[in-house]
Amino acid sequence: MSDESENEVDATGERRELTAGLAVPEMDCPSCAGKVDNALERVDGVVEVALNPTAGTATVTYDAERTTEEDVVAAIEGVGYEVTGGRSNGEGSADGDGGGEADGGSGGVAVAPPSEVWTTPRAKKTWVGAVLVVAGLLFEFVLTGSNPAVASVLGAPLTLADVLFLGAVAASGLPVVRGGYYSALNRSLDIDLLMGTAILAATGIGYFVEAATLAVLFSVAELLEDYAMDRARDSLRELMELSPDEATVRREGGETTVPTDGVAVGETVIVRPGEKVPLDGTVTEGESAVDESPITGESVPVDKAVGDEAFAGSINEEGYLEIEVTSTAGDSTLSRIIELVQGAQAEKTETERFVDRFAGYYTPVVVVLAILTAALPPILIGDPVTVELAGYPFVFAADWGTWFVRGLTLLVIACPCAFVISTPVSVVSGITSAAKNGVLIKGGNHLEAMGDVDAVALDKTGTLTKGELAVTDLVPLGDADEATLLRRAAALERRSEHPIAAAILDRADRAGATDLPEPSGFESLTGKGVRAEIDGETFYAGNPALFEELGFDLSRARAETDGGVVTEGDAASESRSSDDGAFGEGTLAALEREGKTVVLVGTATELTGAVAVADEVRPDSKRAVERLRELGVTRVVMLTGDNEGTARAIAERVGVDEYRAELLPEDKVAAVESLQAEYGEVAMVGDGINDAPALATAEVGVAMGAAGTDTALETADIALMGDDVAKLPYLYALSHTANGVIRQNIWASLGVKALLAVGVPLGLVSVAAAVVVGDMGMSLGVTGNAMRLSGIEPESYE
16 A cells, blocks of 8 residues: 655755655564665665554655655565555556555555465465475484485485475575575664574584474464564554545535545535444534544444534444535544554654663674574583583583584574564554544553553543533622623623633523623633623623732632532522622632632622532543542542632542642643652643643643544643543553553563573573574564453443
8 A cells, every 4th residue: 555645846846755655564573674774775766764663564755756666665675575555646556466555545554454474475485394394304203214315415415304304494494594685785683684594504504404494483483473463453454444435425416426535625425324424524414323432432422413523434323414524534533543643653662762772782692692602612512511400410512513503593582573572562552452442642652651650630621520511600799680790791701712601601692692792802811710891891700819809808708607508599599699789608608619610790899790600520530530549540639720619529529639729720730740749650631722731741641522623632642532531540551551561571572582592502492492482482472462452441430
């Protein structure tokens, strides 16, 4: 598969840069990517190269005046890696097979297409080699009487079994030797070079059994690793396949089916029951329940009607919808998710960087030990020496052949493949699993960091609460009535984008207040309220602290009393207001104690009254907080700009360890810093916009409800695509488990390699054991362990 796009034409019009996306399935480790990178660097005209071995893709930008995609493909295949897809300017495949699309119409290469591992030319050669080895072993050790000499080389006889072994080396070993040759050209000390050298050396000194066994077993190991990596890429492909390739568009009075890439913004697409929404847009006709789980991870369908937003990749369940397209295929929410997941795969974590540095020392050291193991003992040891270890005798003899084979065995163990892939396969498995459940993690470093957080700071509005505010109480003062209070409050809030403003305007609309005056001189007072002129007089709407700054004494109204809680709807009662223009004793305190936000309205000298607004707590908030503690989070803290009473009421309902109220944006930053100083690493969860400074300050910033929100998708480290706070425990559990899997993979790889390396000089580890256990076994083991992450799913709290 491929994606071609014109990037640049210089001032003279002579330079034209194209970007080719190529699928290279066999490029599945950093050393493989290193060889491809070196090969592409030698191609004149290649401008930029981005390789993703975990996904098996190469994105190459080149100057079309100096080279072609065919040259790029030839360079990659020249170092032994088949390119299974590629197009040049839409004219077909560069390699003739078409490759197929695997990006789901996302507009870019995301993952190599699935390959038939067991029927490739490499696999067929491996099976031939395996049959020849089995036949050779049969004649060598069972049918010895039927194993005649059939030829001779330099005077040395070759038996029938030897010929069969050499045939196995030719069938299964030549691809390995060829890969080793390219590695040598690129000065890459990788598995192909090590194995190719071992096979040639063993064949050269007449150790045909070892050479054939090594060639066949290593080829089988490579096929198994390719298969395991292909399965690991399945989760990526599932994400790519969410986006439809075609759309039904209304054009010229009729309907026509076209590729999604060919649909322009403003056109109308038709989505019938059971079909996927092809592109982001706004519903213009029809009603239906839509399954948005591919985007938000929410399993409950969302009702859509005229004016509602619909996301590409979501599934129309029952009704007929017409949707006006608001973004092209490459700019849809799903496309951005795919692009960000792809970028997250390519980004190396600190653990990966450490592993790469370690592998850079590990391999050369073990290679040197292999050479010394093969050469020194025969020189230094004269007569056989018996050494007793743990009660077992080990005989060390000056046998060149024995020590040469042991040196070859160490050469096999020198390959760090399992160790190197242990982290990236875990990261990819975790990130793609999260994406399918509506959690977008924008890098492996954020995945690791989330699993290590000690404290979680939660914004209140829109996180622990639904963020859907509604007016619950109107408390007019003096000569004002509820209509006057509502009219002034709505007029002041007309130009505000705050959720409280929306709630007041909604209440005014439902009350039939259509003649709202137009405010002038509007000014937003950050963290306090708003100010504007209405009918030539300056009015304010804001929290009690704003009016205390203006000189009002609200101590009596904000004082706690011994009376009971006043129920909603008693706004006109004497306990809440009085005729002299002052609030009754404890009025504001009672409202705040009920978890309501109080907005006062008035001028600098006279209060019109108070508007109480409440936000409903999410039903899963309490259980989510409890679950975070159960999973190991030390401290869960609520940070809010709301008043003390509201904050305390919400905090008690959801059960956080601590709350901090009346915080301005800079105060939230300070709160996060104090939590970092006291507890360690902190994750901040907010809306991704208003809480941006605090999100940036925390080790991990998590944005709620990011679907369709460009700012949240771009700024947050992790984005919860839906408004589901229950995904937080899932995110922490996934990240924490991923960190454990990464550590298990790394230490298991190192431990097994170390044990095998110690056992080689003692004669306890054969070449076959080194390949089967140290190479194939560990690579399959770390990949399988990483795939466990795809089985972690969000809990249901219903």
